[in-house]
Amino acid sequence: MSTRFHSTDRLTSWGRIVRAPHFVARPGFTDEIARLVSSFSSDDPGLAVGLRRSYGDSNLNPGGRVIDMTGLDRLIYFDSDTGIMRAEAGVSLSQALQVLVPRGWFLPTTPGTRFVTLGGAVANDVHGKNHQSAGTFGASVMRLKLHRTDGRPQEIAPGDPLFHATMGGLGLTGVIEWVEFRAVRVSSSEIEAHDMPFEHISEYFDLAASTKDAYEHSMAWVDCMAGGTKIGRGIFTAGNWATHGTLTPHQEAPRRRVPMDTPGLVLGRLMVRSFNSIRHDLKSMRTGPYRQHYEQFLYPLDAIADWNRLYGSEGFYQYQCVLPPETARAGTLRLLEIIMASGQASPLAVLKNFGPNPPVGLLSFPREGTTLAVDIRNRGEETLELMAKLDGIVADAHGRLYPAKDGRAPPGLFHAGYPKWREFRAHVDPGLSSAFWRRVSA
Amino acid sequence: MTETGQSGGPSNRVVILGALSAIAIATARIYATERAALVLAGRNAERLRALADDLRARGASQVEIAAVDLEAAAADAPKHMADWKTKLGGLDHVHVIYGYLGEQAKASADPAELARIVSSNYATAVQWCEAAANIMRVQKRGSVVAVSSVAGDRGRQSNYAYGSAKGGLALYMQGLAHSLAPTGARAAVVKPGFVDTPMTDRMKKGGPLWASPDKVARIIRRSADRGGPIQYAPGMWRLIMLMIRSVPTFVFHKTKV
Numbered sequence: 001m002s003t004r005f006h007s008t009d010r011l012t013s014w015g016r017i018v019r020a021p022h023f024v025a026r027p028g029f030t031d032e033i034a035r036l037v038s039s040f041s042s043d044d045p046g047l048a049v050g051l052r053r054s055y056g057d058s059n060l061n062p063g064g065r066v067i068d069m070t071g072l073d074r075l076i077y078f079d080s081d082t083g084i085m086r087a088e089a090g091v092s093l094s095q096a097l098q099v100l101v102p103r104g105w106f107l108p109t110t111p112g113t114r115f116v117t118l119g120g121a122v123a124n125d126v127h128g129k130n131h132q133s134a135g136t137f138g139a140s141v142m143r144l145k146l147h148r149t150d151g152r153p154q155e156i157a158p159g160d161p162l163f164h165a166t167m168g169g170l171g172l173t174g175v176i177e178w179v180e181f182r183a184v185r186v187s188s189s190e191i192e193a194h195d196m197p198f199e200h201i202s203e204y205f206d207l208a209a210s211t212k213d214a215y216e217h218s219m220a221w222v223d224c225m226a227g228g229t230k231i232g233r234g235i236f237t238a239g240n241w242a243t244h245g246t247l248t249p250h251q252e253a254p255r256r257r258v259p260m261d262t263p264g265l266v267l268g269r270l271m272v273r274s275f276n277s278i279r280h281d282l283k284s285m286r287t288g289p290y291r292q293h294y295e296q297f298l299y300p301l302d303a304i305a306d307w308n309r310l311y312g313s314e315g316f317y318q319y320q321c322v323l324p325p326e327t328a329r330a331g332t333l334r335l336l337e338i339i340m341a342s343g344q345a346s347p348l349a350v351l352k353n354f355g356p357n358p359p360v361g362l363l364s365f366p367r368e369g370t371t372l373a374v375d376i377r378n379r380g381e382e383t384l385e386l387m388a389k390l391d392g393i394v395a396d397a398h399g400r401l402y403p404a405k406d407g408r409a410p411p412g413l414f415h416a417g418y419p420k421w422r423e424f425r426a427h428v429d430p431g432l433s434s435a436f437w438r439r440v441s442a
Numbered sequence: 443m444t445e446t447g448q449s450g451g452p453s454n455r456v457v458i459l460g461a462l463s464a465i466a467i468a469t470a471r472i473y474a475t476e477r478a479a480l481v482l483a484g485r486n487a488e489r490l491r492a493l494a495d496d497l498r499a500r501g502a503s504q505v506e507i508a509a510v511d512l513e514a515a516a517a518d519a520p521k522h523m524a525d526w527k528t529k530l531g532g533l534d535h536v537h538v539i540y541g542y543l544g545e546q547a548k549a550s551a552d553p554a555e556l557a558r559i560v561s562s563n564y565a566t567a568v569q570w571c572e573a574a575a576n577i578m579r580v581q582k583r584g585s586v587v588a589v590s591s592v593a594g595d596r597g598r599q600s601n602y603a604y605g606s607a608k609g610g611l612a613l614y615m616q617g618l619a620h621s622l623a624p625t626g627a628r629a630a631v632v633k634p635g636f637v638d639t640p641m642t643d644r645m646k647k648g649g650p651l652w653a654s655p656d657k658v659a660r661i662i663r664r665s666a667d668r669g670g671p672i673q674y675a676p677g678m679w680r681l682i683m684l685m686i687r688s689v690p691t692f693v694f695h696k697t698k699v
Contacts, residue, residue: 006643029489075499
């Protein structure tokens, strides 16, 4: 049975703003990739996609063809002595963890959801709470196999220019067949975590600086509703792997599902209530460190499948930027002021400091500095105006946006934020494209 | 998860016929997490090797591949089955998952297509099931589980060739279960409804009637250990098919299903 492209109108990204018809092929075996890829051309370019957790338009090719890679989910090998795993691009981090954790290994780094594929982790050079020690996912990739529409399949490794274009390359440099990466040792599946309240954005920066060598994992939740002297108050959460304990992988199923689209209010109220109660407990009880399974510590939102539906049928944006250390304090304060004044954003935002690790990819998002991420429900024009204001702050602060989250930023902001984008462009496979790439490279 | 489950080893030696389908892969992965020993039979050796590597990495204690044309090899089913039993050092579960959907219009016009649908989904499938059952009968334990379809519950103009063969297979397994009952071995048939696999990509999907291959695989795995001889996957299809079978002919004949 040969795999064909079938028409669908159901394809959306995680933000659910763009809903466009696509032609989708779902290969089940890697021997089908070459034929599918060779059918792409510069006149009718295609794109490989995974679990479509990118929020904007980097994983969409409206009116065109995409290869859904999630059926290519076989492990090729795992060496439990060295921690080296090679697996097909459609293997999810969740599946990989099921094999790694019981044998005392973990992903080198992971984003806040385990429902991303290895191919997606490479294409967005994803980062996690341990960026300061581990760098991005790409830093642990040792080798991968790439199919280009204009050449033979090839294996590439660090040092090869095409490798560095492919890390964070948004799937535009070729279709990834498999990825080989190095896992890290863990002695337990639990984290010793610490929650620390802070009362103002400036305190966040002090806390992040003073604790940066003490914790492998860190991030902060920020209250976007508080203003004035309380602006940027929040909870700083940090932790280290427990040094002893059991090696229990997460429960793959069952999870709660969101049965229908709900107005954004529901999520907002739930989040604010739990956040405020935690803050209250922290201040009143001065709780010490606690142990938490990695599932709750690293992937709290994965407990609810389809949580993106909580933002309603109009979809939502996630605004994520990074500002360099020189401008981060002032710039982040300014961003929070605008977000608070607008009253449009989700009540909670995420802050995290990135370490000085040099980026692996030409388009890798993380750079030294502070990243802010906030969900913004789609209300049309006023939402775009809000984000345009935020863009202005980011541009003045010499920051940049995360392509995986972006679905509308002006091309100029991308060009300014990613000075190596022209170098990257030379590596783009002419037979591959995405809505994002057409938007920013025009 | 099951009595024969987590410990794996000598009580979890499994043969899967048609190992490269989405449902079979999902079933094999459940066994891999139980550290089972597996024989994977199918046509494409290269794909079977890739699947075997995957199952080993996921925990299977032993994986053997058998690149065979299951329709052609069915005449020698007892010999193959004995061979696989030797390779695994015993035999606990046999799953017959291969099949051929075909096209009704083509089958109506072309006797070869009709013969292939009947051969793949019924005639050769029961040869494999019987060969496996003969081993289970002697050792007085173990299971044979075949995969049929809800299409076998009522003949419909759109796929009665496939439906009749899958319906025949279900009847055969029901009888086999009866025949094995006194011995302590068991037989069962699983009837999936709509399953979201590459085979069904031509259809419009979504909604509560569509199940994932994983969900169907969990029912197949469970049927190897317990439950009645006829299992719908998911179980709500028992009710749906009861209703569909109850529709009077004069109404049914006015539909296009």
